[in-house]
Amino acid sequence: MNEILSPVSLAQMITGKPPRRDTFEGWQHYRTTRGRFAPxxxxxxxxxxxxxxxxxxxxxxxxxxxxxxxPLQETPMSLKVSRLINRRLRNNALKQKPATRAGVMVSGWGYQGKTETVCEVAASFEDSWLAMHSHLNPDAVEGTWDLHAPVAYVQTPVTAKPKSTCQAVLDFFGAGSQSMNLPQLIRQVAQSLDDHGVKALILDDVTRLRMHRADDQDTLDLIRAFMSMNVTLILVGVDIPGSGLLREARWDGKTRQWVMPSSEHARVHGFETTQTERRFDLVELDRFxxxxxxxxxxxxxxxxxxxxxxxxxxxxxxxxxxxxxxxxxxxxxxxxxxxxxxxxxxxxxxxxxxxxxxxxxxxxxxxxxxxxxxxxxxxxGEIPALPDGAGPARKATRARKKRNTVFDDRGPAATATGI
Structure with a gap:
């Protein structure tokens, strides 16, 4: 049985800000300390x-x-999501072909545990990948010293643009962009993902993109370009089918995947020589x-x-x-x-x-x-509407006490009429 913690141990456990997972240090803290809380x-x-x-x-x-x-509990819904992501991460990480890696889209309404489920699977994958390679980057260039980050977690900016999205990825590694233009930023992102041995790139809150805005359409095109960088792209968002992100996609009944056209950014900035289609598995994290x-x-x-x-x-x-x-x-x-x-x-x-x-x-x-x-x-849609029956089952029965009106000033008109 767990013991009651000492004041020092309890203070160490409950003080301090929760780590931000969208930085390398924060993600590593989350990965290495998750599940260690002593109830x-x-x-x-x-x-x-x-x-x-x-x-x-x-x-x-x-x-x-x-x-x-x-603690995060496994549910039948999260198990379906976990199995798909785990399978896609492992298969893609072991591929030696230069083909584009299929991505995963995780959809669901707010407060359904999408982010926690995805991060738990990705952290478990990173644990296994690091153990398999003795915590060394198997693709590191001899004589260099780079952070090894098999997983990169990035939150989509609220007002996303191609430049701010690239910067969000670079911020994960603590890399500055100075005054780079967009082509330079894209090349820097590609270089960072390769140098740090990234196998999975998680883009959370991707449905913050509004497809009626030109900047957001360009950002989605950029996101598809990330798939040319030999990483498994995991997009997490609210109601992805209804968000417009799939409006250019077609459903392939044979592979049971959504197929999206190749990205203009990839062709323009040299990440592919052919118009390779991008394939995504779409999975829904539903409620009970x-x-x-x-x-x-x-x-x-x-x-x-x-x-x-x-x-x-x-x-x-x-x-x-x-x-x-x-x-x-x-x-x-x-x-x-x-x-x-x-x-x-x-x-x-x-x-x-x-x-x-x-x-x-x-x-x-x-x-x-x-x-x-x-x-x-x-x-x-990140904050859902409460269910119709979310309110209390019964109204309070306590009678409201009437206000004492003895000392009220009724004014000259009331006095004159004798009220």
């Missing part, structure tokens, strides 16, 4: 009361940290459904995993999976993993603050799911 031990109410006030305070803080750092026995079982299993990671003193087996709670949670969250996690996280804090120390429908009715997040672009 608070499970104590009964009697064991908690036996602690000294100081140790009890530390334990409560550790419990809060546990509830806001719930609750219509069939199989879907219900999957949702119950997920709730059981959440329940096992909560540290509430009065919790009993079946707290989230028993009675009408699964139906209540599916109604409040629409089966969206991120909304479910937000509701449970806030509910657990309320259960601690109130002393109730258990989650039930009455307590969760008091929790309003708030999706305010300055890091997400509402215009790109």
């Amino acid at each position: 608070a031990p499970q104590l009964t109410f009697t064991e908690w009361r036996a602690l000294t006030p100081h140790r009890r305070s530390l334990y409560d803080l550790h419990r809060t940290a546990t509830h806001v750092n719930l 459904r609750y219509g069939t026995a199989e879907e219900m079982t999957a949702f119950h299993d997920h709730l059981g995993g959440l329940e096992g990671n909560l540290r509430l003193l009065n919790a009993k087996p079946g707290m989230l999976t028993g009675g009408s709670m699964p139906e209540y949670l599916i109604r409040r969250t629409g089966g969206v993993v991120g909304l479910l996690e937000r509701l449970v996280e806030d509910g657990a804090q309320e259960a601690m603050d109130s002393g109730k120390e258990v989650l039930d429908e009455a307590l969760l009715d008091e929790i309003v799911i708030s999706l305010d997040d300055p890091g997400r672009d509402p215009g790109a």
Whole structure:
């Protein structure tokens, strides 16, 4: 059983800003430390009361940290995405042919875990690739010393242009662009990806591109050019089929892939001599459904995993999976993993603050799911509309107390009429 952490250990665990994955140092920190969080031990109410006030305070803080750092759980939907990305990454990394590597598009609505799923698979791939090559770049030029980065994670700029997108890639490696023009920037990106041994380039929030803008159309063309640089391109976005990113693509029923025309940037700037088509596997990361026995079982299993990671003193087996709670949670969250996690996280804090120390429908009715997040672009669908049944199941029944009007100034007109 995990022990209650000392004040120093707890402070080291919970202080500091979360690393930015869109830099080499931040990505390496994420890759090497993911899964290392030590949750608070499970104590009964009697064991908690036996602690000294100081140790009890530390334990409560550790419990809060546990509830806001719930582990990423595998779902049937994320498993489908993980298998496809893992297969594409490994196959492409082992290819010796000069052919263009097929990419992957991961679509889904906001708060469905697209980024976390993709990053987890990519980090696991990098772990394996580094171990296979003794943490050395197998393609390094003798006598040079470059960072080895099998995976590069980049967020698409909110107002993306070809230059800013190139700069975002270079920023991952900490490389300056100075006053380069676009052709120079593209060549610099190609050189950086090659020098650092990049096998996978993740472009997150790609649906921030608006296809009615000329700059965004040029940026999509540039993104297709990245596929000429011998990397597996993984595009992550909200509702990719409805975003316009595939409007120039055609569906190949034989390979079951989306086929996009070659990029103008690649032909103009010398990354290919033939008009090679770009192929993408499109996979959807969906929400939980609750219509069939199989879907219900999957949702119950997920709730059981959440329940096992909560540290509430009065919790009993079946707290989230028993009675009408699964139906209540599916109604409040629409089966969206991120909304479910937000509701449970806030509910657990309320259960601690109130002393109730258990989650039930009455307590969760008091929790309003708030999706305010300055890091997400509402215009790109990154903040979803809440489900129709997301509101509390019942309205507060407490009668509103009438205001005392004895000392109100009714004015001269009221006095004159005797009101």
